[in-house]
Amino acid sequence: MMRISGDTTVDLVLIGKALIEGSFLEAAVAIDDGVIVGISKPSLAPNSVSRVEFGEKFLLLPGMVDIHVHMREPGLEYKEDWGSGSRAAVKGGVTMVVDMPNNVPPANNCSVLQEKLQRASARSLVDFAFYAGFNPLVEELERCRGLFVGFKLYPEDLYSPGARNVFSYASRYGLPVVVHAENPSLFRESKLHSDARPPEAEESAVKHALMLSRESNAWLHVTHLSTSGALMSVLEAKVTPGGRVTFDVTPHHCLLSDELYRGEKRGIAVVNPPLRPEGERASIYTSLRNMLPDAIVTDHAPHRIEEKTSEKPSPGFPGLETALHLLFREILEGRLGLEVLELYSRRPARLLGVKKGVLGEGFEGDVVVVSKEEWVVRGEDFESKAKYSPFEGWRLPTKTYAVYIRGEPVYIAGQFMTSKGGRLAVPRG
Template sequence: MSFDTASAVAARRADLLLTGGTVMTPNGAERIDVACANGRIVALGDLRLDWSAESTLDITGLHVLPGVIDSQVHFREPGLTHKEDLESGTRGAVLGGVTSVFEMPNTHPLTLWQADLQAKLDAARGRAWCDYAFYIGGSAVNAEQLDSLENLPGCAGVKVFMGSSFGDLLADEDEVLRRILRHGRRRLAVHAEDEARLRERKALVEASGDVRQHHHWRDVKSALRATQRIIGLAAETGRRLHVLHVTTADEIALLAQHKRRVTVEVTPHHLTMHAPDCYERLGSFAQMNPPVREKHHQDALWQAIRDGVVDVIGSDHAPHTREEKARPYPQSPSGMTGVQTLLPLLLDHVNAGRLSLQRLVDLTSAGPARIFGIEGKGRIALGFDADLTLVDLAAQRCIRNDWIASRSGWTPYDGMAITGWPIHTVVRGQVVVRDEELQGTPRGQTSRFLEAPVLA
């Protein structure tokens, strides 16, 4: 605890005092107050008589969650800022109750080297509304340097694309993957689709031009084959894995056998939409990689959440403009907005009885902090960062395109009625969203990691 924070505790004076809410602590839901000073949580309990504060927020009727961490977003900066940038992406994040993000390396230029990472950190400073870190791409060109690159301040870890990428970022050969896996200790995040099979099968959709064939082109075998390969290579090299956006019942059955070293992410769109309905309604605006699949695969993902196989829910926020998405399939790009709707969708699933609030906290806060080793985040406890997401479980809202902060300006959930909504967002003790409205100026900082050097 810093001197300033210790002084605040001794004086029983907070920068921000939250009173009257239900707080989701490691003990479960508790009717307690929360005091924040110098960016951290300094007291929990019945504080109204003994504590004073510069600002007090009466949150009667609301639930206080640990700040939501979205560990997979594509904010497109640098190089693709016509569809998203770090300011608009993080603005959408906090409006949706997200307090930290991990951003992906498939920008222009690719994030492969220290200079690429530093350029993103420089671009985020003074412009990001929430805290942030950036992945380094694992590649044939930097494999031997990854053990030092992954420990740079501001690096969320290494991300490998086994498919659905381009140039130096595509790592689809076993020998390249072995080199990447052997150089580093932190958990390796992977997009597992088999590139060779995708190339072999692309003629199917080039001939039909029918987006309803998207999940048949990028079929179950393409996902399962890649996941089997990377699990085997990771076991051979002794590396921990994090398999992103898992979509199939077949992969879930496999991953359940490897949980000691492999963690699992699923996404809100795979939990909320299913084929063929989504393609009938949305066309290429439902197009994602890996694809949205049939209902029985979605059911398997929900069962995996109930069974504890899933560790994280990330949005895979990957915006494109409406004009780009409206191109004839398969020239239309894969990807959709998601960071701003991640929590509203999950709260709606809570209200529908598919997900408990405690499990939501584990999947979006405690889980990401635990498996990535994020310092000071992921739980409401003394000494932790005062990152807090305050939600009204009974609030009824309708998701609309005009609510979306992304520069792309659309969501596949336009018109969807939701029960449960983020009301206030607090990042390190600063209220950045109050009563659903943005407050102040961007104050996001670089996230710190337990296995990496920290910024001075």
């Protein structure tokens, strides 16, 4: 453990059972000027302006980092906005999000990215970053390069002639190209959503994206990977010299199968890529158990309930308020190791180059306190505007009790302590 000098007075000391280097230890986390300045035994904690001790039923974690969310604002605020979405993040123990560019109009130019910055700065409780959307004239983004941490390509973008321009630009600056890998030419008509967008559509698109990445020497990040075939292609590419390939998975692709499309949750559960048959689900879950992904993401994608229960349900559902506690369910019931929490904290932060996701000296003072307290997932209780979940009715063993962002209390015992406070998270390399 680290220790700072005994005559120092810091802003805040949090004491309790803390996740330090992969294990829970009784520790004092000292935070000053928004940064963790020391970890010590409680008896060696420095003097502090504020000191909070948490008892046996509490666990101290680094803030989670979700690199794939849809806050919807600007343009789709009726689905979600930075206020409601960031409250959902806080309630789920997430202290930083990276927002996708499918706004209205899309965030593929400096004007919309600047507007997103202004809106998020005014309303978000959590720190944030943005991806830029597909723009075949990608050089137009040069003057606002500091406003985005990578590019996001959707299926139709990936097969556009302009995709090569995006990969080349990303290669020049070391930015990731985040790809939703599905080949639209392989979609088909079917009443079953998982059959309409079959596994081979994902597998084909992954191979195409890998080809573009190799051609340009660009960093490819495959998001919400959902099939065993695509997984094998990505893993092979990861161990092949010369290129950089990373990928993430979601809790829903790990824990839910397409059996939901045959039941009463079929509209709620519609998501792209789809939930897969049990064999595919098991493969993705096994990759998670073996710590193969580079990150876990929620793909938090809120819609109005009317959009989810229509004849053609909108794809996606909220996930920020459940992901951390779904992981704890798997950990506490012995199916996953404690290290899996790194995929939702340390590792995505490292991908972005931000000093978050770790309870350690020099990292930002983002701390989440969870209580060992059972609760039942009920969409009506969500902070998100989307009051539903494919995990409706699941019993989860932990609950978010407190959240500190850069040492400032944001959420304590069910109460939000502020109405804003997030800021643009700038990668440090």
